[in-house]
Amino acid sequence: MKNRTEIELLAPARNLELGKAAINYGADAVYIGASRFGARAAASNSLADIESLVQFAHKYKAKVYVTLNTILYNNELEEAEKLIHQIYNAGADALIIQDMGILKMNIPPIPLHASTQTNNFSTERICFFDQLGFDRIVLARELSLAELQKIRAATKIDLEYFVHGALCVSLSGQCYFSEVTTGRSANRGMCTQACRHSYNLVDGNGKRIILNSHLLSLKDLNLSSNLSELIHAGITSLKIEGRLKDINYIKNVVSYYRKKLNDIFKSEPQYVRSSSGNTEINFEPDPERSFNRQSTNYFLFGRSKNLINTYSPKSIGKKIGTVDTVGSGYITLNANDKVNNGDGMCFILNNELIGFRIEKVVDNKVFIADTSNFSSGTVLYRNYDHDFIKLLESDKSIRKVTASIRVSEKDNNLHFELTDEDKLTSSYIVEQLPETAKDPELAERNLISQLSKSGSSMFNVTEVINKCKTSYFFRISELNEIRRILFEKHMAARTAAFARKDTDRQPKMIDFPKKEVDFSENISNKKAGQFYQEHGVEKQEKAVEVSSAKENQLLMTSRYCLKYELGFCERFQGARNTPSEPLYLEDKNRKYLLQFDCKNCFMTIRLENKS
Template identity: 80%
Template structure:
């Protein structure tokens, strides 16, 4: 396979190598400033730790959720029964929302039969798609469930992305490291749906290419058991053995927040905007999903060529703010090219929102210059000597904030709130229900009364009273009562915006009778909406095309015989087994990352023209081992290798 010459690098951005089969048909240059203008559904995709979180995500505005099954998900701690997935599917489909199930780990030979059986169960539960990593699944006898190529399938390499596009995946989950310019190029070169992360924790390694946890602890990230070695503290050691940075979180990235870039991503061709966080609690889901729903709705209301991917709206009683939930402070990562200040060297924990500075330090209290009110039970933190230190507010009296320990606090220190007691109470108390707009009409015909509920999606359900009630003695009061009672929606999923009384006569109803009619209408229509949802089976037929390389090493993550068969059938002549099913070697590659420690620290000779840099090679060091840092300046990648024990 031949490749185009890479584009010129700008601001440290990697030029994309496009396989020839993926070039634009007329070979015209890609217009990076011209948005794609189509009537396109835009999806807000949220994580679900469990059934409760999934229902909350949909209730607070998600168009789709992704959730782990009982096994084989990339978050082993977030597994769910097929029965719970089925309940979530039914809830989601009421709103024309979707449920995607993650089966995105690599599989062993003795797990293939169980995985195949589980996929059929997931399909029968009504799930809308399966997110996968292991190519062995493509050689199974599976139902026609749409398949999404997980970011773990290395959707950073353009030739791999184009292979997945041509192969027949229904969606490709793009790597977090890709820039906006690169996404536009990929969109021009592919036809399948594109999904991209917009919020949440960042893996410093290219997804699917991190072996740090597997090699050092035997717990594989590709098996859903990552120990998050990237969040640990390390020393930085130069080529002379000098420790130039001590006990610092040199690989711990800030969290992604692209809430100000949603319109650009949509115009670039991304149709699914993904929030990370399958281990986050329900309050995080309520807050962050609501925040992005508002942002996205503002765009959809102004850009008429794009439409919402599901039905209904939620009115909430709080003002969503992601800084008030778990966050390590935010970054745009590589969206606009390479930049510095991507890590928090002092802690991988939640830092929260800046709320002011210390004004005065007393023996058991402080006073603050605060931008927001602080409350009893709040958790505050500050950075002291490159360490994050936290404390709890015992009580607030006037302008004094009483705490148990004021040591290390100094006048002028910046304070952050990483536990907002009142905001959390507000989130827990909020029981908002997503509502689908609907109207009810009452019509008299053939000596019967027909009640019809019609919703915003033009679906209707009816209820007929075969015997007419007695005519009202007070018509005006009866008509008013009819409209008033049928307009009530309570905690149902409907928002009755209008009740049309088309009857010539006025009829007397007891309040309980109208309540029962309304209940029946709501119950019937809720069931009708579930039944009317047409799950789309995949129309894709997997194609026999050549894989971009004739040889693949352990990073292809081939851990079972079906995956090996897949690569052979797609032209791979030589293949290595996955690291998980082979013996680890000394000097093993642990991680490949676009994040570059030299650039972060100002040591980059290429883009920063740095001089007097530390002698190389550079190493990371923890209590157990040393790890060699290798810098591929041509590709702008950093690799971390395990050093021999000494």
């Protein structure tokens, strides 16, 4: 079929091991941090490891994108430019960036992706980056399906969108909470996750109307049921969040989305995956059995309630059932799944998540250390699935590229040709014909049997075709050696055949959508300032990180609205007798002012100066 659209499943990689695991379990591409300047400071990697990951990925036609998506300071520009050249020389397929100063550097022709940290929310802004020459835009998580369709219609650029994982409550790149309150900037990869803390909600009269509640802690994104709609809307890269997650999370979640996408491709052949190979796993993937805070589709179909978990930012896991009876040192369950010794369980009591461990299970009795907080009907969740984790840890599945081997006789030589699913062929020639086999049937069986064995290689030989008119005798060891050499040559051929696509980006002098920009453009160095000046910006402020916090400093801008979440929205919910405003969040240190732009449906949080 002509004009098939390639769809990419993009997975996170904390390090080389997890990057290989992500590719092995079905990712078409991975994104990974370099040694510095990544938005996850705790997930940095050496150039040697990036190069190793690139070599592994390219054998499957998979890609590696490197994150350099923090803002930069003047004294870091030279180092960052040098690092970009090193990343390019390591073979990386693209660079994910936030700082526009990079566009004023002398950098190699590596494709550039505009990170979600560049605040890719408005169509006008996205069109600017498209026309500027970026190769891809990582879209804001807050965008709805209708807005995605509008963006697709207005642009030609490759579009990437998050489909799974943790959500930032602030518009990406627009959160200054951590920087202003602790000096650790989210735009520098050091977010302290203030949105996951607990707060009191205080009304305009100083009354605390909600106490000690995680009012900004969003549930996790899960759009696994909406992949087809996203693809039809023009999204070509579907991104999983989680560069700080462990290998079991990667195995489980990547496998789950791989399976979902493969099912779509079977029914909609106009779409095809962007890399090669397939992995036969020995477990049934289920994202609820890995780290999750319960799920939401966020704004995909418009504004909705129940976006937060007020009781905890921790993983709640999968609902198992309810308590049936409470005995002496044990409980019995009405459960929809079997529980096991060592399982970690939890339940919600008085808006608090309480965890416990199963000591042992005997018949229908679940023995635990403390039964005092349980009653019949208590809802239970499992956030540590002991047997499932053991299954993930023991799974050593290998991604395989389908291939066939053809044996033929030419000019008194034997030719062994391996052709894979991408129509790439490698050959090995036995220059001296072996002896004629005394038992042709046995020789044929041995030939097919030994050449079909793939073991721990990356190939799955599904067919051996023997075109020789004469049956030749081979020792088993000789056939094994032929297969080994053929596999080795073909792996090298696949690596050599992968053609990285350099960009032909040319500087374009188009005007930025605004003539004046404030600190929210995150201009933290002279090259970034030069970029905005050259693109028509007449007045610019410095980033918060290189200036002083202002009075009532803006801490974050969010499409999530606490008033709507709590049922206080006058515009859409017709709420009456709502708490007096202004509303504040309060922690142990200070109060934070909440402001509501009801016309445009945004909530902002500002620093309430101590008086």
